[in-house]
Amino acid sequence: MSMIHTYVTYVPLFLISVSIFGTPVANADEPQFIEPDLVHLRSRPELEWSSFPEAAPTRLTVTFSASKTTRESCLLLRQQDVKQSWAVTVNDKKIGELYRDENDMVIGLAIPADTLKDGDNVLAIEATTSRNPADDIRVGSLRLFRQPLQEVLSAATLNVTVTGTASEPIPCRITILDAHGSLITLGTVSNEELAIRPGTVYSSTGRATVKLPAGQYTVIAGRGFEYSIAEASFTVKSGETHRQSLAIRREVATPGYVACDTHVHTLTHSGHGDATIVERMITLAGEGIELPIATDHNVYVDYDPIARQVGVRRYFTPVIGNEVTTPRGHFNIFPVQAGAHVPDSKQTDWGLLFDDIQRTPGVKIAILNHARDLHSNIRPFGPILYNSIVGENLDGWPMRFNAMEVVNSGATQTDVLQLFHDWMGLLNRGRPVTPVGSSDSHDVARHFVGQGRTYIRCDDRDPGNLDVDAAVNNFLQGRVMVSYGLLAELTVNEKYSSGELAPTPDSEVHVAVRVLGPHWVQADRVMLFANGALIREEKISARDPQKLPDGVKWSGTWKIPRPRHDVHLVAIAMGPGVERISWRTAKPYQPTSTDDRTHVIGCSGAVWLDVDQDGRPTSARDYAERMFDSKQFDIGALVNRLAEYDAAVAAHSAHLLRVSGVSLTDERLQAALKSAPESTQTGFRQYQDAWRENEIARTKP
Numbered sequence: 001m002s003m004i005h006t007y008v009t010y011v012p013l014f015l016i017s018v019s020i021f022g023t024p025v026a027n028a029d030e031p032q033f034i035e036p037d038l039v040h041l042r043s044r045p046e047l048e049w050s051s052f053p054e055a056a057p058t059r060l061t062v063t064f065s066a067s068k069t070t071r072e073s074c075l076l077l078r079q080q081d082v083k084q085s086w087a088v089t090v091n092d093k094k095i096g097e098l099y100r101d102e103n104d105m106v107i108g109l110a111i112p113a114d115t116l117k118d119g120d121n122v123l124a125i126e127a128t129t130s131r132n133p134a135d136d137i138r139v140g141s142l143r144l145f146r147q148p149l150q151e152v153l154s155a156a157t158l159n160v161t162v163t164g165t166a167s168e169p170i171p172c173r174i175t176i177l178d179a180h181g182s183l184i185t186l187g188t189v190s191n192e193e194l195a196i197r198p199g200t201v202y203s204s205t206g207r208a209t210v211k212l213p214a215g216q217y218t219v220i221a222g223r224g225f226e227y228s229i230a231e232a233s234f235t236v237k238s239g240e241t242h243r244q245s246l247a248i249r250r251e252v253a254t255p256g257y258v259a260c261d262t263h264v265h266t267l268t269h270s271g272h273g274d275a276t277i278v279e280r281m282i283t284l285a286g287e288g289i290e291l292p293i294a295t296d297h298n299v300y301v302d303y304d305p306i307a308r309q310v311g312v313r314r315y316f317t318p319v320i321g322n323e324v325t326t327p328r329g330h331f332n333i334f335p336v337q338a339g340a341h342v343p344d345s346k347q348t349d350w351g352l353l354f355d356d357i358q359r360t361p362g363v364k365i366a367i368l369n370h371a372r373d374l375h376s377n378i379r380p381f382g383p384i385l386y387n388s389i390v391g392e393n394l395d396g397w398p399m400r401f402n403a404m405e406v407v408n409s410g411a412t413q414t415d416v417l418q419l420f421h422d423w424m425g426l427l428n429r430g431r432p433v434t435p436v437g438s439s440d441s442h443d444v445a446r447h448f449v450g451q452g453r454t455y456i457r458c459d460d461r462d463p464g465n466l467d468v469d470a471a472v473n474n475f476l477q478g479r480v481m482v483s484y485g486l487l488a489e490l491t492v493n494e495k496y497s498s499g500e501l502a503p504t505p506d507s508e509v510h511v512a513v514r515v516l517g518p519h520w521v522q523a524d525r526v527m528l529f530a531n532g533a534l535i536r537e538e539k540i541s542a543r544d545p546q547k548l549p550d551g552v553k554w555s556g557t558w559k560i561p562r563p564r565h566d567v568h569l570v571a572i573a574m575g576p577g578v579e580r581i582s583w584r585t586a587k588p589y590q591p592t593s594t595d596d597r598t599h600v601i602g603c604s605g606a607v608w609l610d611v612d613q614d615g616r617p618t619s620a621r622d623y624a625e626r627m628f629d630s631k632q633f634d635i636g637a638l639v640n641r642l643a644e645y646d647a648a649v650a651a652h653s654a655h656l657l658r659v660s661g662v663s664l665t666d667e668r669l670q671a672a673l674k675s676a677p678e679s680t681q682t683g684f685r686q687y688q689d690a691w692r693e694n695e696i697a698r699t700k701p
Contacts, residue, residue, distance in 0.1 A: 031076070031143035031144060031145050032064070032066070032143065032144040032145075033142070033143055034062055034064040034123070034142045034143070034144055035062050035140050035141065035142040036140070036141060037140050037141070038078065038080065038138040038139065038140040038141065039060055039138065039139060039140045040052060040053060040056045040136065040137070040138055041056055041057060041058060041059070041060055041086075041125065041126075041127075041136075041137050041138075041139060042056035042057070042058060042134060042135070042136050042137075043058065043084055043086075043127035043130060043132065043134055043135040043137075044058075044127075044130055044132075044133075044134040044135075045134075046134045047134065047136070047594055048133070048134040048135060048136040048591075048594065049081075049136050049587070049594050049595075049596040050594040050595060050596065051596050052136040056136065058126060058127065059124060059125070059126040060124065060125040060126070060139065061122060061123070061124045062122070062123040062124070062142065063120055063121070063122050063123075064120070064121055064123065064144070065119060065120060065121070066116045066117070066118075066119075066121050066144065067116070067118055068114070068116055068117050068118045069111075069113060069114070069115075069116050069146070070113050070114065071113050071148065072110055072111065072112060072113055072148040072149065073110075073111045073115075073116065073144065073145060073146050073147070073148070074108055074109060074110050074111055074144075074145050074147065074148060074149035074152055075088075075090075075095070075108070075109045075111060075123075075142060075143065075144055075145070076106055076107070076108050076109075076141075076142075076143045076145065076152070076185075076213070077106070077107060077109070077139060077140070077141060077142045077143070078104070078105070078106050078139065078140055078141035078180070078182055079098050079099065079104075079105060079106075079107060079137065079138070079139045080102075080103075080104045080105075080137060080138040080139070081102050081135075081136060081137050081138060082098045082099065082100055082101060082102065082135070082137050082139075083100060083102060083133075083135050084100070084127055084128075084129075084132045084133070084135040085097055085098075085100065085127065085128040085129065085132070086098040086125055086126065086127050086128065086135075086137065086139075087125070087126060087127075087128050088109055088123070088124070088125050089123070089124045089125075090111055090115050090116070090121060090122070090123050091115060091116070091117065091121055091122055092122075092124075093112075093115055095109045095110065095111050095112070095115070096109040096110070097128070098125070098137070098139065099198060100446070101198070101445070101446045102446070102584075102586065102587065103183055103199075103445075103446075103581050103584060104181060104182045104183065104581060105182050105183035105184070105185070105198045105199055106141070106178060106182045106183065106184050106185055106198070106199075107185050107198060108149045108152065108153055108185045109149070110148065110149040111144075123142065125139055141180075150187060152187075152213055153185060153186060153187030153211060153212065153213055154187030154188075154211035154212075155187075155211075155212075155213050155214045155238040155239070156211070156212055156213065156214045156215075156236040156237065156238055156239065156240050156241070156242070157209065157210070157211055157212075157236070157240070157241040157242070158176070158208075158209070158210050158211075158212055158217075158219065158234075158236065158241075158242050158244065159207075159208075159209045159241060159242070159243045159244070160174055160201075160203075160207070160208045160209075160210075160219060160221070160243075160244050160245075160246065161206060161207050161244070161245045161246070162174065162203065162206045162207075162221040162230075162245075162246050162247075162248060163206065163245070163246070163247045163248070164206075164223070164227075164247075164248060164249065164250075165249045165250055167247070168206075169205055169206025169207055170206045170223060170248070171202075171203060171204050171205070171206060171223065171282070171285035171286045171288075171312065171315060172202070172203055172206055172221050172222065172223045172248065172286050173200065173201070173202050173221070173222055173223065173224075173283075173286045173287065173448075173582070174200070174201040174202070174203060174208055174219060174220070174221050175199060175200055175201075175219070175220040175221075175222075175581060175582040176199045176200075176201065176210075176212065176217055176218075176219050176220075177199060177217060177218045177219075177220070177581065178215055178216065178217055179215065179216040179217070181218075181581070182199070183198045183199020183200065183581060184198065184199050184212060184213065184215075184217065185198040185199070186198070186199070186201070186210050186211060186212050187210070187211030187212060187213075188209075188210040188211045190276070190278070190279055190282075190444075192204075192278060192309075192310055192311075193205050193207075193208075193282070193310075193311075194208055194210075194282065195275070195278075195279035195282040195283050195286075195444050196210065196444075197274070197443075197444045197445040197446075198445075199445075199581070200444065200445035202279070202282045202283045202285075202286035202444065203282070203286065204281070204282045204285050204286070204310060204311060204312050205311075212236070214236060214237050214238040214240075215235070215236070216233070216234075216235045217233065217234055217235070217236070218231055218232070218233045219231060219232055219233075219234070219244055219246070220580075220582045221246040221248055222248060222582055222583065223248060223286065223287065223288050224259075224286075224287040224288035224289070224450050225252060225259075225288070225450070225451075225453065225483055225485065225517075225518065226250055226251065226252040226254060226259070226288055226518070227248050227249065227250055227251060227252075227288065227518065228248050228249050228250075228251045228518060228519060228520075229248065229518075229520050229582060229583075230246040230247055230248050231246070232244055232246060251518045251519060251550050251551045252487070252516050252517060252518055252551040253516075253551055254455055254460070254487075254516075255460065256457060256458070256459070256460065257455040257456060257457055257458065257460060257481065258290045258291045258455065258456050258458045258460045258463070258466055258471060259288055259289050259290045259291065259450070259453050259454075259455060260289070260290070260291035260292070260293065260453060260454045260455070260456050260471070260475075261284075261289045261291075261292050261293065261438055261439050261441075261449055261450050261452075261453050261454075262293045262295070262321075262332055262334070262367060262403075262436055262438045262454060263293070263295050263323070263332055263367075263369065263405070263408065263410075263438035263439060263440045263441075264280065264284075264292050264293060264294060264295055264439065264441060264449055265295065265296055265297070265323075265440070265441060265442040266279075266280045266296060266301070266442075267442065268280075269296035269297075269299055269301050270296040270297045270299075270442060271297075272442060273441075273442020273443050274442070274443050274444060274446075275441070275442060275443055275444045275449075277301070277303075277306050278306065278309075278310055279444050280303075280449070281303065281306055281307050281310040281312050282310060282312065283441075283444055283448065283449045283450075284307075284312070284315070284316055284449055284450070285312040285315040285316065287448065287449055287450035287451075288315075288450065289316055289449060289450040289453065290315070290316050290317065290460065290463040290466065291316065291317055291319065291456065291458075291466055291468075291471060292316055292318055292319070292449075293319045293321040293332065293334050294318060294319065294320055294321055294322075295321045295322060295323040295332045295334070296322070296323065297322075297323050297325045297345075298322065298323070298324065298325055298342055298345040299322065299342065300320050300321075300322055300336055300338070300340065300342065301320065302318070302320050302338065303318035304318055313464055314463070314464035315463055315464060316463055316464065317463065317464060317465060317466040317468060319334050319335050319468055320334065320335060320336045320337075320338065321333055321334030321335065321336055322334070322336060322342065322343075323369065324343045324345055324353070324357065325345055326345050326346065326347055326348065326353060327346070327348055327376040327378065328348050328350065328353075328376070328378050328380075328397075329350070329368065329369075329371075329375075329378065329380045330368075330369040330370065330375065331353075331357065331366050331367060331368060331369060331401060332365075332366070332367040332369055332438075333357055333360065333363045333365065333366050333367075334363065334364075334365055334472075335362050335363070335364065335365075335468060335472060336360060336361070336362050336363055337361040337362035340360050340361045340362060340363075341359075341360060342360075343356040343357050343360060344356055350397040350398050350399070350400075351397075351398045354366070354398060354400040354401075358400075364472050364476060365402060365403055365434075365472060365475060365476065366400070366401045366402060366403070367401060367402075367403040367404060367405060367436055368380065368399075368401040368403070368404040368405065369405050369408070369438075369440070370405055370408045370411045370440070371404060371405070371419065371422060372413060372418060372419060372422075372590075373408075373411050373589065373590055374590060381419075381422055382697070383690075383693045383694050383696070383697035383698075384694075384697045384698055385397075387655075387687075387690050387691065387694055388421065388422050388425050388690060389425060389651050389655075389686050389687050389690040390425070390428075390429060390621070390651060390652055390655045390687065390690075391422075391425045391426040391428060391429030391431060391621075392429065392655070394694060394698070399426075399431065401433070402432065402433060402434065402476060403433055403434040403435070403436050403475070404419070404422070404423055404426070404433055404434075404435065404436060405419065405436045405437070405438055406419040406420050406422075406423050406435045406436060406437065406482055406603060407419070407436075407437040407438070407452040407482055407483075407484045407601065407603075408437075408438055408439075408440045408452060408589075409437075409438070409439045409440070409441075409447065409451040409452030409484055409585070409586065410439055410440035410441055410442070410447035410451075410452075410586070410589070411440055411589035411590070412585070412586050412587070412588050412589055412598065413588060413589075414588040414591050414592040414593050414595060415592070416574070416599045416601055417572070420435070420570075420572060420603060421532060423435050424529060424531070424532035424568070424570060424606075425532060427531075427532075427568050427606055427619065428531055428532060428619055428620040428621060428648045428651075428652070429619065429620075429621050429652075430619035430620075430621045430622055432478070434475055434476065434477075434478045434480055434499075434605070435454075435478075435480065435482050435603060435605060435606075436454050436480075436482065437452040437453050437454045437482035437483055437484055437603075438452050438453070438454065439451050439452045439453070440452075447586060451484065451485075451583070451585075452482075452483070452484045453482075453483050453484075454475075454480050454481070454482055454483070455480060455481040455482075455483060455487065456471045456474055456475050456479065456480050457474045457479040457480070457498075457499075458470050458471040458474060474499070477499040478498060478499035478605040478606055479497070479498050479499035479500070479605060480498055480499065480605045481498060481602065481603065481604055481605060482601075482602065482603040482604075482605075483602050484585075484600055484601045484602065485517060485521045485575070485577075485578060485583075485585065485600025485601065485602070486515060486516065486517045486521060486523055486553070486573045486574070486575060486600050486601060486602030487514075487515070487516040487517065487573075487602040488513060488514075488515055488516075488526065488571040488572055488573040488602040488603055488604045489513065489514040489515075489516060489571075489604060490511070490512070490513055490569065490570070490571040490604035490605075490607055491511075491512040491513075492509060492510070492511055492512075492569060492607045492609070493509065493510050494510060494512070496607055497604075497605075497607060498604050498605025498606065498607060499605045499606070499607075500607055500608070501607075501608045501610050501615070501616070501617055502607055502608065502609050502610060503610050503613065504562055504563075504609045504610055504611045504613075505613070506562065507561065507562050508559050508560065508561060508562060509559070509560050509561075509562055509609060510557060510558075510559055511528060511536075511557065511558045511559070511560060511569065511571075512555075512556070512557045513526055513528070513554075513555070513556060513557075513558075513571045513573075513604075514552055514554070514555045515540065515552070515553040515554040515555070515573040515602065516551050516552055516553065516602070517551065517553050517575075517600070517602070518551065519550070520578070520580065520583070521553075521575060521578060521600055522553075522575040522576055522600075523540045523553040523554060523573050523574070523575040523600070524539060524540050524574065524575045524576065525537060525538065525539050525540055525573070525574050525575075526538055526540060526554055526556070526571065526572070526573045526574075527571070527572045527573075527574075528558060528560075528569065528570070528571055529569065529570045529571075529572065530560075530563065530567045530568070530569055530646070531567045531568060531620055531646055531647075531648040532648060533646065533647055533648070535560065536558050536560070538554075538556065540553060540554045540573075540575075553573070553575075554573070562609075562611060563609060563611055563646070564611065564644050564645065564646075565611055565612060565618065565623055565644070565645060565646075565649070566608060566609060566610060566611050566612055566617055566618040566619075566623075567608070567609050567611070567646065567648075568606040568607065568608050568609075568617065569606065569607045569608075569609065570603065570604055570605075570606050570607075571603070571604040572601065572602070572603045572604075573601065573602045573603075574599055574600065574601050575599065575600045575601075576597075576598075576599065576600070577597065577598025577599050577600060578598075578600060585598040585599070585600060586598065620645075620646070620648035620649045620651070620652050621652045623645055623649045623652075624649050624652035624653045624655075624656055625652075625656070627641055627642075627653065628653065628656045628657075628660075635657075635662065635666070635668045635669050635672055636668065636671075636672045638653065638657075639669070639672035639673060639676050639680060640672070640676075642676065642677075642679075642680045642683075643676065643677050643680065645679070645680075646679050646683070647679045647680070647682040647683035647686065648683065649683065650679060650680045650681075650682070650683025650684055650687075651683035651684070651686050651687040652683075652687075653683070654683060654684045654687040654688065655687055657669070658687075658691070664684070664687075664688055664691075
């Protein structure tokens with residue numbers, strides 16, 4: 001199988017010169033390099049991401065010289081940003097597909113005996129369909145081996161031990177990168193202690209022995225958001241074993257909070273993704289999730305016996321739940337008593353659906369999932385159905401969920417703050433909704449479990465025996481923090497935190513915020529919102545290790561004037577997305593632009609300021625309704641009274657005026673608004689803009 005000539009053709013046709021890529025591995029049959037460079041392909045004519053060139057071919061065709069073989073040979077190739085299905089053929093015979101994963105990785109494909117022929121052979125890579133959304137990918141670094149695939153992938157051995165703070169082996173995630181920073185496909189498969197995907201090994205014991213191709217590598221160990229990472233580089237030859245010890249430690253302290261992922265799937269019970277239920281147990285332990293909610297689609301799954309079988313039950317307390325997956329929205333419900341009925345997943349009436357959910361024994365929580373995503377042609381919080389400024393479904397669907405996802409790390413948003421504004425809009429509407437971070441993970445490594453998570457106030461000293469009732473009750477009270485690479489910890493008047501009502505008798509309110517995160521995540525700004533409006537913002541520069549302890553990115557205090565009425569305060573911290581493959585943040589799931597930048601984010605729960613001292617939170621909608629009498633009111637007097645309130649109250653007043661029959665373009669109203677305070681004008685303008693968006697969306701054919 002000698003190399004005579006190598007060249008590359010495209011559709012449309014043009015030539016690219018070839019140079020040798022990489023160094024042949026010692027003591028192994030040397031690979032034939034048939035395409036050394038990464039090539040940009042696009043499955044459809046339209047651009048997916050602005051970080052890619054404007055033009056791209058849809059098919060890669062490589063012609064190379066080889067000799068006929070009578071046994072299996074194999075191909076290793078490098079790929080990046082693959083989301084759709086791409087077929088790989090040799091001499092018009094399909095040998096496999098690219099791995100559907102956006103990460104940079106090297107995969108292996110077996111070439112059956114008698115596929116290659118003497119002389120010119122043709123390898124092609126192209127999308128299997130043009131009906132899927134556009135997919136910009138890079139593929140190349142093609143290496144042809146004479147040996148069978150398993151032999152190439154198993155040429156050498158890596159033995160890793162990862163220890164935690166107590167110097168004892170600890171469940172972890174191990175990432176293995178080649179000399180070019182790509183995840184490398186391994187020659188070892190998952191078992192009851194290891195969950196394995198290309199370049200990723202989850203270990204339930206802190207120990208792993210895996211087979212891999214000979215070469216130069218970097219191995220990285222970590223254990224989710226709260227832990228440091230440790231890494232080492234090594235070279236291993238065919239037939240050799242490399243032994244490596246790595247130590248990680250807890251960097252982000254979260255005493256009194258448990259790490260919960262409310263949205264967890266398995267291939268075993270949901271039927272898609274790739275994580276078997278055994279692999280899921282290993283990944284939960286490896287990412288440090290202490291309270292996982294089993295939410296396979298329309299089925300109840302008890303993780304307890306499987307967790308005990310795998311030997312990881314002491315690391316977490318599992319809870320039975322269900323993603324009620326209907327044609328008009330997806331809802332995670334929990335906790336569920338064993339043997340309970342399953343709500344009707346075909347139900348399209350939200351009122352009847354919530355009746356069914358509330359009849360389910362044990363259930364206290366119903367989370368609206370990924371409200372801005374399109375499923376079954378329904379986007380629950382899209383402008384056709386929903387006015388986000390006043391938190392109202394335009395068709396009157398009853399919104400009886402008591403929590404909503406503001407972060408779904410498996411389905412991120414182009415506008416990372418949009419769902420947070422949606423949530424704060426619900427609080428303004430008077431709906432006590434808890435913010436949720438989750439992973440929606442169906443996979444071992446692609447969109448991994450626990451990347452998005454919710455920290456719930458609860459005794460966390462024994463993760464294997466958590467008080468589920470206490471955690472659920474605190475969740476319902478909003479005593480949570482949402483994490484996607486960062487945490488934002490909010491304290492008001494030195495005492496009150498997320499989910500609490502803070503008496504506010506003084507003229508000033510003291511607000512303390514801490515931004516938490518491990519050393520491998522950056523934070524660049526922290527924000528404070530009152531009734532959804534940004535009232536404070538500070539940039540975060542590089543952390544000063546002399547002033548801040550490990551795990552703290554920023555700490556500060558603001559003094560704000562006491563508002564004239566009750567408001568809710570929320571702190572949000574943001575930073576650039578993580579590029580390291582060991583914890584890479586995903587590009588937007590259903591993007592609304594070609595901007596592929598990613599972010600990390602942390603959010604406190606809401607702290608209500610009880611300004612009117614009545615012992616309960618009073619929402620913007622409550623204040624608007626108190627002022628408004630649909631039978632007898634004076635428009636000018638109403639607008640004048642709004643001077644005492646913020647933009648959120650004004651927006652709800654605008655809504656109440658419109659539904660009572662007053663046009664928002666009414667001359668009396670517009671005249672009164674001209675002399676109104678900026679907050680009143682802002683509230684009316686925000687509502688008018690949102691309503692206009694609703695009308696446009698609902699009148700489109």
